[in-house]
Amino acid sequence: ALKGVIFDLDGVIADTAIVHHAAWKKLAAEIGLPFDDNVGERLKGVDRRGSLDILLEHAPHAYSEDEKEALAARKNDYYRQQIESFGPQNLLPGARAAVESVRRAGLKTALASASRNAPLLLERLGIADLFDYVVDANHISRAKPDPEIFLAAARGLGLAPGECLGVEDAAAGIASIHSAGMRAVGIGQAQALAGADLLLPDVAAFDISRFTT
Ligand code: B16
Numbered sequence: 724a725l726k727g728v729i730f731d732l733d734g735v736i737a738d739t740a741i742v743h744h745a746a747w748k749k750l751a752a753e754i755g756l757p758f759d760d761n762v763g764e765r766l767k768g769v770d771r772r773g774s775l776d777i778l779l780e781h782a783p784h785a786y787s788e789d790e791k792e793a794l795a796a797r798k799n800d801y802y803r804q805q806i807e808s809f810g811p812q813n814l815l816p817g818a819r820a821a822v823e824s825v826r827r828a829g830l831k832t833a834l835a836s837a838s839r840n841a842p843l844l845l846e847r848l849g850i851a852d853l854f855d856y857v858v859d860a861n862h863i864s865r866a867k868p869d870p871e872i873f874l875a876a877a878r879g880l881g882l883a884p885g886e887c888l889g890v891e892d893a894a895a896g897i898a899s900i901h902s903a904g905m906r907a908v909g910i911g912q913a914q915a916l917a918g919a920d921l922l923l924p925d926v927a928a929f930d931i932s933r934f935t936t
């Protein structure tokens with residue numbers, strides 16, 4: 724039976740996918756690299772360094788490790804500047820209610836975000852206390868689509884992967900959930916989410932009773 728739900732943060736709970744997107748786009752423009760919607764979609768859910776590597780796929784010359792670190796830090800500065808002013812108003816509509824409904828149904832909740840800014844965001848959004856377990860992205864060595872982060876979340880909840888459901892807005896995240904042996908709910912319209920077991924337009928449409936009855 725289902726005993727826990729593991730949520731992604733950016734693009735599912737918080738209105739930040741668009742902020743990450745804008746920060747990468749700004750960086751790409753500054754260093755003269757192409758950035759279209761296809762690249763934007765591929766960056767979703769992917770960790771900071773993995774995202775940079777995708778961005779640099781079309782770079783005309785190679786970048787040194789130091790240069791890459793500086794670029795990733797620059798993107799993070801742009802992102803941090805934007806979330807500086809974040810508050811509960813930046814929760815996606817229905818996000819708090821979705822997590823609360825899972826708790827009310829007697830299930831456990833966890834957060835599996837690749838973002839190192841997740842703890843800060845949880846505080847700003849005022850929802851840190853809604854999760855029984857939050858994965859520390861600093862302790863994850865293999866980024867989504869690897870199953871590591873969702874497996875760590877299940878372990879943190881004391882549950883078997885098969886007892887958990889994952890909720891994601893990114894193709895890399897759906898793949899991560901599936902390789903972890905969990906069912907996946909996709910949030911959004913993207914073609915890239917076609918593999919999800921259930922596709923919802925937004926987190927407001929999430930209804931836990933669909934899985935518990
Ligand atoms: P940071 P999620 C992911 O968070 C974002 O979707 C992705 O765009 C971002 O690059 C990644 O976190 C790393 O974030 O640079 O803040 O450490 O979707 O897994 O909640």
Ligand code: MG
Pocket residue numbers: 731732733734735740767768891892893896
């Ligand atoms: Mg996401």
